[in-house]
Amino acid sequence: QETVCIFGTGDFGRSLGYKMLQCGYSIVFGSRNPQTSSLIPKGTEVLSHGEAAQKADIIIVAIQRQHYNFLTDLTEVLHGKVLVDVSNNLKINQYPESNAEYLAQLVPGAKVVKAFNTVSAWALQSGTLDASRQVFVCGDDNKAKQMVMDIVRTLGLTPLDQGSLLAAKEIENYPLQLFPMWKFPIYLAIGLSAFFFFYSLIRDVIYPYIYENKDLSFFIAISIPNRVCPIVALILLALVYLPGIIAAILQLHRGTKYSRFPEWLDKWMLCRKQLGLVALVFAFLHVLYTLVIPIRYYVRWRLNVYVISQIKDNRTNPFNNTTGWISDSYLALGILGFFLFILLGITSLPSVSNSVNWREFRFVQSKLGYLTLILCTAHTLVYGGKRFLNPSMYRWYLPAAYMLSLIVPCIVLAVKFVLIFPCIERPLTQIRQGWE
Amino acid sequence: QETVCIFGTGDFGRSLGYKMLQCGYSIVFGSRNPQTSSLIPKGTEVLSHGEAAQKADIIIVAIQRQHYNFLTDLTEVLHGKVLVDVSNNLKINQYPESNAEYLAQLVPGAKVVKAFNTVSAWALQSGTLDASRQVFVCGDDNKAKQMVMDIVRTLGLTPLDQGSLLAAKEIENYPLQLFPMWKFPIYLAIGLSAFFFFYSLIRDVIYPYIYENKDLSFFIAISIPNRVCPIVALILLALVYLPGIIAAILQLHRGTKYSRFPEWLDKWMLCRKQLGLVALVFAFLHVLYTLVIPIRYYVRWRLNVYVISQIKDNRTNPFNNTTGWISDSYLALGILGFFLFILLGITSLPSVSNSVNWREFRFVQSKLGYLTLILCTAHTLVYGGKRFLNPSMYRWYLPAAYMLSLIVPCIVLAVKFVLIFPCIERPLTQIRQGWE
Amino acid sequence: QETVCIFGTGDFGRSLGYKMLQCGYSIVFGSRNPQTSSLIPKGTEVLSHGEAAQKADIIIVAIQRQHYNFLTDLTEVLHGKVLVDVSNNLKINQYPESNAEYLAQLVPGAKVVKAFNTVSAWALQSGTLDASRQVFVCGDDNKAKQMVMDIVRTLGLTPLDQGSLLAAKEIENYPLQLFPMWKFPIYLAIGLSAFFFFYSLIRDVIYPYIYENKDLSFFIAISIPNRVCPIVALILLALVYLPGIIAAILQLHRGTKYSRFPEWLDKWMLCRKQLGLVALVFAFLHVLYTLVIPIRYYVRWRLNVYVISQIKDNRTNPFNNTTGWISDSYLALGILGFFLFILLGITSLPSVSNSVNWREFRFVQSKLGYLTLILCTAHTLVYGGKRFLNPSMYRWYLPAAYMLSLIVPCIVLAVKFVLIFPCIERPLTQIRQGWE
Ligand SMILES: Cc1cc2nc3c(=O)[nH]c(=O)nc-3n(C[C@H](O)[C@H](O)[C@H](O)COP(=O)(O)OP(=O)(O)OC[C@H]3O[C@@H](n4cnc5c(N)ncnc54)[C@H](O)[C@@H]3O)c2cc1C
Ligand SMILES: Cc1cc2nc3c(=O)[nH]c(=O)nc-3n(C[C@H](O)[C@H](O)[C@H](O)COP(=O)(O)OP(=O)(O)OC[C@H]3O[C@@H](n4cnc5c(N)ncnc54)[C@H](O)[C@@H]3O)c2cc1C
Ligand SMILES: Cc1cc2nc3c(=O)[nH]c(=O)nc-3n(C[C@H](O)[C@H](O)[C@H](O)COP(=O)(O)OP(=O)(O)OC[C@H]3O[C@@H](n4cnc5c(N)ncnc54)[C@H](O)[C@@H]3O)c2cc1C
Ligand SMILES: NC(=O)c1ccc[n+]([C@@H]2O[C@H](COP(=O)([O-])OP(=O)(O)OC[C@H]3O[C@@H](n4cnc5c(N)ncnc54)[C@H](OP(=O)(O)O)[C@@H]3O)[C@@H](O)[C@H]2O)c1
Ligand SMILES: NC(=O)c1ccc[n+]([C@@H]2O[C@H](COP(=O)([O-])OP(=O)(O)OC[C@H]3O[C@@H](n4cnc5c(N)ncnc54)[C@H](OP(=O)(O)O)[C@@H]3O)[C@@H](O)[C@H]2O)c1
Ligand SMILES: NC(=O)c1ccc[n+]([C@@H]2O[C@H](COP(=O)([O-])OP(=O)(O)OC[C@H]3O[C@@H](n4cnc5c(N)ncnc54)[C@H](OP(=O)(O)O)[C@@H]3O)[C@@H](O)[C@H]2O)c1
Ligand SMILES: CCCCCCCCCCCCCCCC(=O)OC[C@H](COP(=O)(O)O)OC(=O)CCCCCCCCCCCCCCC
Ligand SMILES: CCCCCCCCCCCCCCCC(=O)OC[C@H](COP(=O)(O)O)OC(=O)CCCCCCCCCCCCCCC
Ligand SMILES: CCCCCCCCCCCCCCCC(=O)OC[C@H](COP(=O)(O)O)OC(=O)CCCCCCCCCCCCCCC
Ligand code: HEM
Ligand code: HEM
Ligand code: HEM
Structure with missing residues (x-):
């Protein structure tokens, strides 16, 4: 003893x-x-x-x-x-x-x-x-x-x-310490949320109040959060994959992987996991907010009024096949994107990530991660659908919030698309050789 | 060898x-x-x-x-x-x-x-x-x-x-052993569920059957479970935080932390995790039951009848702004409460709790835990809304079930509110010194 | 050093x-x-x-x-x-x-x-x-x-x-290696999905197109996936419990547990976890697809038309108590089944399964697993409800897809039911003695 x-x-x-x-x-x-x-x-x-x-x-x-x-x-x-x-x-x-x-x-x-x-x-x-x-x-x-x-x-x-x-x-x-790695992602998310909150407030509450004298202040509880959350989720998700692309461009430019990245890039790359999980939180809230839509008193009332107005005019709005396609496919894209999002979340759990090998982890996080980004971007694009070019969407010259949210993801996806061309990928792979 | x-x-x-x-x-x-x-x-x-x-x-x-x-x-x-x-x-x-x-x-x-x-x-x-x-x-x-x-x-x-x-x-x-720590929380949950099940059965099925001769027996499948589950979840959640408060009062009263707690309190404090997870299960069921509401035949039929009755009377019920606010905000509160609830659940996973430090764990479980309780209580209060003082809510002198469910959470929150006053918190912190 | x-x-x-x-x-x-x-x-x-x-x-x-x-x-x-x-x-x-x-x-x-x-x-x-x-x-x-x-x-x-x-x-x-244990379950799931996809396509899109000249092609986005996913989930879930039954029959037949199982059975038994998790994925997608139903343009339009047609005919369809029961109880069964499904998923997480003992793990995976299967099968049976014997359900002599999906689960449950008869269970337990 x-x-x-x-x-x-x-x-x-x-x-x-x-x-x-x-x-x-x-x-x-x-x-x-x-x-x-x-x-x-x-x-x-x-x-x-x-x-x-x-x-x-x-x-x-x-x-x-x-x-x-x-x-x-x-x-x-x-x-x-x-x-x-x-x-x-x-x-x-x-x-x-x-x-x-x-x-x-x-x-x-x-x-x-x-x-x-x-x-x-x-x-x-x-x-x-x-x-x-x-x-x-x-x-x-x-x-x-x-x-x-x-x-x-x-x-x-x-x-x-x-x-x-x-x-x-x-x-x-x-x-x-109190979640040191989570500070930056959380502050960023709060900043973005605040911006888009006021942006949507102006477009969706103040504008109708001034021009149509409608009091839609109760939008603050669900409608506006359900605009802010998915937008922030999408932007954060794109920001998870942006540093990898910047790193690739830097390495291609320098022709070697042995010079250090600038410090901000290093830090950014190390908090991608946290960024991604914060994005997941916002996506999750978006999904919950979306799923309660049909229970909301406002929505029920609107549908009610819609039916009654049809009856009064003695007409039945015909079924529009294109709208049917658009509505169903953006929902399906959102569901698939969300599912992959959760899969990324599950593989981030320490005990799961610890029981997969490096190749599998990269497959899920990198390949399926990009697929998630593609699906979520497509979801938003299709949701925009026919509205995109509709001038009535511009209120006070402000475009709809979801258009702004598409900028970063589209850039990330476009550059990534260029980077996987064989003529660019080959030198990149050579530069990175020895990485596993 | x-x-x-x-x-x-x-x-x-x-x-x-x-x-x-x-x-x-x-x-x-x-x-x-x-x-x-x-x-x-x-x-x-x-x-x-x-x-x-x-x-x-x-x-x-x-x-x-x-x-x-x-x-x-x-x-x-x-x-x-x-x-x-x-x-x-x-x-x-x-x-x-x-x-x-x-x-x-x-x-x-x-x-x-x-x-x-x-x-x-x-x-x-x-x-x-x-x-x-x-x-x-x-x-x-x-x-x-x-x-x-x-x-x-x-x-x-x-x-x-x-x-x-x-x-x-x-x-x-x-x-x-078969889940020894889970026994008490599960029995408690079953007991509470049984009580509130029969309570709701009396109020929501038997009462209308006797007085209005309506056969609402099919409420047993979804409507009543969706009353029982959230109520049990809320009470269990409050019971998670009650022992901490009792402990604090005891310590204040005794002026030292070195006398042992009574055994029931010790045991109760050790099964708070399990109590909380059982509460999460019930909250999860509540959310699922709620989200299927608009698919239910009964709900569709009722909305249907509602529209038709409006048409027949040749009127359109106007939009009530207050109801809009109440409906949206109790849903929003529920969603946020549920999200934090899940966060508590995720940090209970052994691999996650094992990779945070003590301060972070306490921050999530104690601070965010109380926030969860506040949000869930507020959700129920706002849901009650205008109905609270409505005498028609009392059937056979029985108040609505959700009113009963609010008793424990409100007590816990009120006492906790008193305990964080500086004049009470300071001596408490002194007594507890050395705890980390 | x-x-x-x-x-x-x-x-x-x-x-x-x-x-x-x-x-x-x-x-x-x-x-x-x-x-x-x-x-x-x-x-x-x-x-x-x-x-x-x-x-x-x-x-x-x-x-x-x-x-x-x-x-x-x-x-x-x-x-x-x-x-x-x-x-x-x-x-x-x-x-x-x-x-x-x-x-x-x-x-x-x-x-x-x-x-x-x-x-x-x-x-x-x-x-x-x-x-x-x-x-x-x-x-x-x-x-x-x-x-x-x-x-x-x-x-x-x-x-x-x-x-x-x-x-x-x-x-x-x-x-x-890239998820070697997941290969078979995933290929199986893809195969089954493809089969049921085309099966439903024929029944739900091509048939109405030919006979009623309706263009329902947009069903491809949500309606058909929401038929394929639950069916595949149910079949895979049944396939998780089938090998255990085959093993039991083999052991009973041979009278000993010491002869090796045929290789395919061994392999099958070792990939049950993965099969089960893939089933969970499909069930999860089914739930999401189901919960967005009321937001779909098509569904809203149909409800709309339904109300208007009632008004036009100046009638209100009366409430059918049986339909109310069936609708609510198949939803309730689905919800409970899904909840247990998730519980099985959570106990599969390495860190959770690692902190329960063998008896507890078997209790969850084996007992609650069968309960999950029972609930999901009952959900599908009750959903079928009155439609089962309805000849209009046969299009081109093809039965509804969910009828096919019920075959394997029903066989598994029936054989398991026989196996737990005392007169059969006793010799089986004796054969397996020493297994812990
Ligand atoms: C919900 C969610 C959860 C997430 N969880 C995690 C998580 O748990 N862990 C995690 O790390 N990320 C996580 N992420 C972030 C993200 O998915 C991963 O970081 C992902 O690997 C990034 O893929 P990539 O292809 O952009 O980057 P990578 O494949 O990492 O490569 C991009 C760049 O990184 C550099 N690089 C990568 N590997 C090497 C190497 N071996 N040597 C030198 N340089 C290298 C290169 O410069 C390369 O250009 C999560 C994201 C989300 C949305
Ligand atoms: C979904 C969910 C999951 C949960 N998971 C967990 C979990 O994984 N693990 C877990 O423990 N709880 C869990 N809980 C329960 C609960 O969140 C925690 O126990 C929480 O810490 C209680 O907070 P508190 O502020 O009341 O208690 P505490 O902060 O623990 O303090 C309350 C009392 O406990 C005593 N005490 C606390 N710390 C000390 C100390 N160091 N020395 C002496 N006495 C002390 C004091 O008397 C004090 O008055 C969970 C709850 C929910 C709802
Ligand atoms: C969502 C989900 C998650 C799942 N996760 C897991 C998981 O993490 N891990 C996992 O293993 N399964 C998992 N499964 C699969 C399944 O739940 C389990 O394998 C379950 O134990 C099977 O129960 P059973 O009663 O059929 O089989 P068992 O109880 O294993 O017994 C069936 C047969 O197996 C043989 N057998 C069992 N034990 C012994 C023994 N000690 N010695 C010799 N032969 C034996 C016997 O021949 C017996 O007839 C999961 C399923 C789902 C749906
Ligand atoms: N990179 C990874 O992530 C990783 C992970 C696990 C295992 N591994 C394994 O580790 C080993 C090295 O991988 P690496 O990525 O470090 O490769 P590397 O960067 O190509 O380095 C290989 C080293 O081997 C030495 N070498 C090369 N040719 C040689 C020769 N003809 N004779 C003697 N020495 C020679 C060189 O060192 P000197 O110039 O100093 O002689 C060279 O730097 C490989 O077997 C690889 O499979 C690598
Ligand atoms: N409490 C925790 O949860 C925790 C966790 C991790 C690390 N720590 C560390 O552990 C250490 C002790 O913490 P604690 O919580 O045990 O503190 P504590 O309860 O205040 O005890 C400190 C002990 O130090 C001794 N001491 C005090 N003044 C002294 C002096 N002037 N000269 C010599 N000895 C003296 C006393 O022991 P005697 O009367 O026997 O001499 C006293 O009991 C601290 O460094 C703390 O940071 C504590
Ligand atoms: N099976 C499990 O999963 C498991 C798990 C944890 C712990 N255990 C423990 O391991 C021990 C053995 O379990 P088991 O499952 O291996 O049981 P078992 O299959 O019944 O084997 C017991 C062995 O003990 C020997 N034995 C029996 N009677 C004996 C006697 N009168 N005198 C001397 N040796 C005798 C025999 O070996 P010989 O013919 O070679 O003498 C026999 O094979 C038990 O204590 C059990 O609790 C078992
Ligand atoms: C449904 C979606 C539910 C998701 C809701 C949001 C989940 C994301 C929340 C992240 C929580 C992070 C905890 C912080 C503690 C911490 O710092 O934790 C610290 C550890 C750090 O580990 P390292 O030291 O290894 O970096 O991080 C983690 O453990 C990350 C945990 C990720 C958990 C994601 C789990 C997602 C599970 C989704 C389940 C499926 C839901 C299905 C739904 C319909
Ligand atoms: C969606 C909500 C889903 C949640 C559904 C209910 C989950 C809660 C179920 C608790 C299960 C406990 C397992 C018992 C095994 C056991 O004894 O487990 C024993 C271990 C004991 O560990 P200790 O030995 O450390 O005490 O306990 C645990 O591991 C607790 C696991 C908690 C898991 C909670 C996970 C919640 C994840 C939520 C995901 C997000 C969902 C998002 C949704 C929309
Ligand atoms: C909401 C449902 C969400 C569920 C969505 C689908 C989840 C299932 C996905 C399985 C993912 C497997 C990861 C593969 C990595 C791998 O190979 O992982 C490899 C490890 C292998 O471990 P071993 O080496 O021990 O076999 O497997 C696992 O860790 C299995 C993880 C299972 C995770 C299931 C988690 C379910 C959580 C549900 C949360 C509650 C949601 C509530 C919702 C409303
Ligand atoms: C289950 C999964 C999902 C469903 C059912 C869903 C559904 C919806 C719906 C109904 C809308 C329209 C909201 C409105 O009318 O105000 C919408 C918008 C949107 N969704 Fe999703 N979605 C899902 C997942 C996601 C995910 C994972 C993301 C990405 C991170 C995302 C990003 C967006 C964006 C950016 C918008 C536009 C927001 C706006 O400006 O209104 N969605 N989604
Ligand atoms: C996504 C999250 C949530 C949503 C959408 C939601 C929605 C609802 C709805 C629609 C009702 C009214 C039910 C009815 O009319 O019968 C309700 C009631 C209630 N909810 Fe929630 N809720 C959520 C989360 C929670 C949580 C986490 C709790 C707490 C544990 C909770 C506790 C309650 C209680 C106690 C009631 C009153 C039950 C009654 O007597 O009918 N809810 N909720
Ligand atoms: C929250 C839980 C669940 C809900 C709300 C739910 C709801 C539904 C609904 C509404 C339908 C009818 C779909 C339609 O009309 O096309 C359905 C069908 C079905 N469900 Fe579920 N379900 C749940 C969970 C499950 C689970 C866990 C399984 C099993 C793995 C399952 C298996 C099935 C099957 C096989 C069908 C028949 C598919 C068909 O042929 O249309 N369900 N469910």
């Missing part, structure tokens, strides 16, 4: 001690007042810091960084021992150096390893490890790191080696 | 042997009749129990518990060896002590490790390890446990150290 | 070197021209092959197979070293022996281990390990394999031991 020492009998120290005890370790606490209280897990010892440290090779420092300075007195005892820093900060980049590096400076002879800071005391205690089971580990001494990683594994958690102690800064920032 | 001995050439012994052979182990079977048959994997030896045991340090006992007694004769040979108990029982808590502990008593000199009991023979043989790849391991000797865990890892499975041999009882019960 | 040598400074060698450097290894490259270029990760050495090999115990050969022959000159230096073969081919089974075996022949004294071939250079470099994190490892020397698996783990990847070097062939084929 390996003995591990934990400094600090606070929340985290106790919880970790409790869990390690369960998994077969023998635990010694080092505390300022070495008395066993009722809170301390049964079967453990509480000693002074010095005594406790002598009993084990690994010492977990479950104390806030601002109290680390007392450790300088223990430099001798701690010589050659593995010191595990578990501390977190309250703000990102709170201190110039990471807590772990600071600890390494304070106790020069010890082998400092950063670990466990992403695990919550409560999760350890209650056993409901819902959030991440990943424990990021870093440190300059490889053997010390291995020892800590063995403990992590024994506790049923997954250690992830992040390299030398330099990585500690990043590891300490990690639990303070 | 490490040699492993397996006692018993039954289904499990053979399957495990076959798999281990594939992964590079050398296998010796110990059997009552040491003859190689066609069923035994090629490349293995079959010896008597004693001979086989001598050839290896690890012996896997793939024999039913009731036949263990012959092992007492082998105590000498097995001295110091690692004995792996893989056995399962037929009923939960069938024997007073666990099989592994019984084995340890029978063969005192051996180091007994419990493992592999959750893996099925067929899964090992066919390679379709669809259900759990987790192998729970426990034992009193740490080194023996490590050896077994290395084997588990080599077979491509995930070992989970559960501590000392005392844990064997729980491990043996595990494969006999 | 362990030193690892990498032969070849190509894309893969550099990317792997870069990643390993980050994780604390010390890297030496062996190259034809030993000069450090700007592309080579900083902090590494580039030497000639011979010199580099001497510095490390593990040598990763990041060179195409066709250039391996130069390694024969280094046989002496490489004696006793671990040689890691990472190479891939361009085609499945390109060479008679696997690359790793070829390498082992070339350098007889070395311990060859196959690994890393499923990881992409770009993934290593950019850190976006979206596709599989699984690294398949095989080799004849167990210690060498353990060393390589330790490296894999340290890089944050998951090693999977596949046994001896014989497995290399399969491992090399793996990254070239």
